[in-house]
Amino acid sequence: MKPTIKDIAAQAGVSIATVSRVLSNKRGTYSEKTKEKILKVAKELGYHKNTTAVDLVKKKADEIAVIINATPTNFSNMILSGIQQRATELGQRVIILYAGDRNTDMQHQAITTVMARSVSGILLLAVEPDATDLELLKETRTPFCFVSLYFGDDQILSISSDNKALAYQATEYLINNGHTKIGLAGIDDYHTGSQRVLGYQTAMRDHGLVAKNDWVKRGDYSYEAGRQLLQAFLPLEVTAIIAASDMVAVGLLNAAQQSQIAVPDKLSIIGIDGTFICEVTTPPITSVTQNFYEIGVRSVDKVMGKATETFVPTRIVVRGSVKLNR
Known part of the structure; x- marks a missing residue:
């Protein structure tokens, strides 16, 4: 080796x-x-x-490096579009490096590859850093910003939706439509997942409801996670499920239809993300919609030293997968 x-x-x-x-x-x-x-x-x-990497080092930094985690979801393209548009406006080119899916070695390799170049800034899209990653990034002396991820640390630049708030928003919407037994599906144990679990639990508590531990089912935000998790929810008799991503929501929806469970009459589903996929299912999926394009735009501004708010607002888009309390 x-x-x-x-x-x-x-x-x-x-x-x-x-x-x-x-x-x-x-x-x-x-x-x-x-x-x-x-x-x-x-x-x-x-x-x-690697002499090729050396040859690519530029005297003038006019590139922004994007390191992206290959999560099995479909939101990243919109963020990348926002990054590309804003970078172009600021006279910056964009290079993209993939860091696998929670692959520590690939993340380290991507960061060290960027370190061999002269870049204006580094954007880390859905990348969960370990201590070595953070050490590397800090020692590059190049501005870096985490995208679609928030650490609660003012010393680490981030642009994201407020994951605690959006989970609270989804939970409260279901409660206001008569649901008291609400599940949360496909969530992970990293920063984003932990913040969403907290938002869900806080909303339940604020409305005098109990969020049982087995109502929260872990996953990796993928379609397959949603499809497999439906069976785990059925014995719990929940009437509504918050999906950790649109892909999880579609997995739940298809599994429900295969099990002849009518959505939304027998089971309501609300997704987190609000990408185009919510509009092409039957029924279309109600969502807490994130403005991923704006997240991309703001991340470029942030890493280039321009003042911008860390959190990008979200909104509920009503479609057809939640039974409304009329």
Whole structure:
């Protein structure tokens, strides 16, 4: 196996970011002694730098790098459209790197690849960083912003919908339409999922209702997660389910129809996202709709140092998958 900069960092006792800067000849951020040590270790390990990446390094930063997590959902294209449009307006090009689906090694590789370039900023779309990721990003001395993800830390730039608020919004909408037994499907245990669970639980509590633990079913935001989770909800006799994504909502809807459960007469479903897919199902899916295009636009402004609000508002779009309390 070919040695990597991670191997060099471990043997030299320095950070991956420092190794990357030395190998990219970015001066002024490390001592000559550190440079000599790193180059010596690199030579001993037989490391050869990717010259293609070196050739792509530009004297003037006019690119924004987007690192995207390949989640099995369908919202990212709209965010990318917003990023591309706003970047073009500001005279910036966009390069995109994929980081797999919760793949730590691919995330590290994507970040170190960006570090070998001269970029104006780094946007991380639905990427959940670990401690190493954050160390790398901070040591690049390049502005970075998390997109469609919020950490509750003012020191970390983010642009997102307010995930606690949107889950509260969905839950309250169902409660106002007569539902008291409400499930939450396809959610994960990362920042976004945890915030949505909290919003759901808070809304139930504020309305004097109990949110039972088994009414929350974990998943990965995918169609298959929704399809499989319906059977887990049936013994619980919930009358409505909040889907963690539109793909989960479609999975629930199709599974309900296959089980001859009428939506919305016997089961109401509300999705989170509000992408085009909500309009092409039968019935069309009521949603808490996020403005993904605006999230993309604002993320570029944020990483380029322009003042903009962190949270992008959401709204309920009524279609046909929730039984209304008339």
